[in-house]
Amino acid sequence: MKLLNCPMNGVRPLSEFLFGGEFREMPNPDTSGDLEWASYVHYRNNAPCIKKEWWYHSPSGTWFIAERNTLSDEVLATYLYGKAPVAAKTTKPRAKKEQSA
Amino acid sequence: MAYQLLKFALGGEYKEPRFFRDCQTPKKSYDAVIIGGGGHGLAAAYYLAKDHGMTNVAVLEKGYIGGGNTGRNTTIVRSNYLTPDGVNFYDASVKLFEGLSTELDINLFYTNRGHFTLAHTESAMRTMRWRAEVNKHVGVNSRVVGTDEIAKACPQMDLSCSGKAPIQGALYHQPGSIARHDAVAWGYARGADSMGVEIFQNTEVQSIDVKDGQVQGVHTSRGYISTGKVLSAVAGFTPRITEMVGLKTPIVIHPLQACVTEPMKPWLDTILVSGSLHVYVSQSSRGELVMGSSLDPYEVHSTRSTFDFVEGLTSHIVDMFPFLSNVKVVRQWGGMADITPDFAPIMGKTPIKGFYLDAGWGTWGFKATPISGKTMAYTMANDKAHDLIHSFRMSRFEEYELTGEKGAASVGH
Numbered sequence A: 001m002k003l004l005n006c007p008m009n010g011v012r013p014l015s016e017f018l019f020g021g022e023f024r025e026m027p028n029p030d031t032s033g034d035l036e037w038a039s040y041v042h043y044r045n046n047a048p049c050i051k052k053e054w055w056y057h058s059p060s061g062t063w064f065i066a067e068r069n070t071l072s073d074e075v076l077a078t079y080l081y082g083k084a085p086v087a088a089k090t091t092k093p094r095a096k097k098e099q100s101a
Numbered sequence B: 001m002a003y004q005l006l007k008f009a010l011g012g013e014y015k016e017p018r019f020f021r022d023c024q025t026p027k028k029s030y031d032a033v034i035i036g037g038g039g040h041g042l043a044a045a046y047y048l049a050k051d052h053g054m055t056n057v058a059v060l061e062k063g064y065i066g067g068g069n070t071g072r073n074t075t076i077v078r079s080n081y082l083t084p085d086g087v088n089f090y091d092a093s094v095k096l097f098e099g100l101s102t103e104l105d106i107n108l109f110y111t112n113r114g115h116f117t118l119a120h121t122e123s124a125m126r127t128m129r130w131r132a133e134v135n136k137h138v139g140v141n142s143r144v145v146g147t148d149e150i151a152k153a154c155p156q157m158d159l160s161c162s163g164k165a166p167i168q169g170a171l172y173h174q175p176g177s178i179a180r181h182d183a184v185a186w187g188y189a190r191g192a193d194s195m196g197v198e199i200f201q202n203t204e205v206q207s208i209d210v211k212d213g214q215v216q217g218v219h220t221s222r223g224y225i226s227t228g229k230v231l232s233a234v235a236g237f238t239p240r241i242t243e244m245v246g247l248k249t250p251i252v253i254h255p256l257q258a259c260v261t262e263p264m265k266p267w268l269d270t271i272l273v274s275g276s277l278h279v280y281v282s283q284s285s286r287g288e289l290v291m292g293s294s295l296d297p298y299e300v301h302s303t304r305s306t307f308d309f310v311e312g313l314t315s316h317i318v319d320m321f322p323f324l325s326n327v328k329v330v331r332q333w334g335g336m337a338d339i340t341p342d343f344a345p346i347m348g349k350t351p352i353k354g355f356y357l358d359a360g361w362g363t364w365g366f367k368a369t370p371i372s373g374k375t376m377a378y379t380m381a382n383d384k385a386h387d388l389i390h391s392f393r394m395s396r397f398e399e400y401e402l403t404g405e406k407g408a409a410s411v412g413h
């Protein structure tokens, strides 16, 4: 069984989570052109890499951010939106877990 | 004949004839280079040579031919889609498949089984009626049937699905078939090779040269090859190739898994799909049940398979067929599905001159192998998109003209 570390509830089975897609900045709809908007709506950053993603812990209704390697499926960090741990870019998931547990 | 057989037997050396030449050193330049030796790339090469006389063509495959999704799929061929453009396109593919064993002179084990998409809810029945009407309108043989007809075609099934999701009816699609998937790749490879196309295995494309918006050539693990036309037909690897040329697409890669049981005597003649239970099943000519499910729920660029998948899938299969509870699953595997938001492919020209894309085949591209090869060959030879693939063009996303095929493609590959 795969596990994921919810920043509010700790390590839980993956089946309790829903994937919310890549975290992306929305362009300003009032000022962006049609092409920029279409690109935001449809196009994805889709080659394998480390990505910031939205995840949802459904039993507790918690949306949070995970940094994940989409090639190896390793989660490097999880944290609440806006609360990125200072060292979020490190590749030591263990240290991160203690911090957010 | 008897003498030749005797001579062969005593000869001591039993050389199998090769299907295609063992090419090792690419030429400096080709009229066209095809990235990906799956069914799609090989079919495109075959039709480039056969329909358009283009034989100075190289197919570059980083592993072995058919080792990608072509050799991993559950081989369902059907045309009961939802949009008229989709139905027409897949119908043309089914027609090519029907004559393909003869054309390629290889037994594809193409067997017509009939295909039931089971509906367990009133809303699913509505979609089935909709699909049946679109299919009939385009001239494809599909109709809505009641539980009596399902019971007759598959008396072994528990129509109440263990009381959890009683079946109300189904969309029945008579042309639904299965085939031997690797033979499709091998047949096209042999056909293309015999007309002069060169196939390089263990040859990876590492980058693509583009100058002033025009393709110049490809850098490969066997050196540089110059060419003015490149086709990318790499399914689950598409984002890595489009990244090389700086093109954006909406494709997202999700693993898709499948498994087979131990072989049994033939008992299941038809192909059964249940959208609500997220399963589909057919029995192969070897007697194994070939089973699959919906996509893994999030992006991963890997072909790993999981226990969660077999556990979930088999529990639903046992709901449909309680007597299978003692049957063993003997193999499971995964492929990388290149999913588009409208469950339709991305085919044709791109903003880069000489760079052609055949992608977005997700969970549904095996059945399209012949027609995608044929239409992409046309598109490359004429530098003009074939009429059948107009609605699959890459620019449809920027034009907000998505196709709306999801209702027919999401579980029933």
Ligand SMILES: Cc1cc2nc3c(=O)[nH]c(=O)nc-3n(C[C@H](O)[C@H](O)[C@H](O)COP(=O)(O)OP(=O)(O)OC[C@H]3O[C@@H](n4cnc5c(N)ncnc54)[C@H](O)[C@@H]3O)c2cc1C
Residues within 6 Å of the ligand: B035, B036, B037, B038, B039, B040, B041, B060, B061, B062, B063, B064, B065, B066, B067, B068, B069, B070, B071, B072, B073, B074, B075, B076, B077, B203, B204, B205, B206, B233, B234, B235, B236, B237, B256, B257, B258, B292, B333, B334, B335, B336, B337, B361, B362, B363, B364, B365, B366, B367, B368, B413
């Ligand atoms: C489990 C599963 C079940 C499926 N079931 C069905 C089904 O029942 N019916 C159906 O119609 N479809 C089904 N599909 C979808 C279908 O298998 C695919 O859409 C189809 O086979 C794609 O064929 P292809 O030739 O485009 O790609 P592939 O067969 O994946 O070939 C692409 C090739 O490109 C090569 N490649 C990648 N990168 C490079 C590079 N840089 N240089 C050189 N070579 C490269 C790869 O090694 C690979 O061999 C299923 C898929 C899966 C995974």
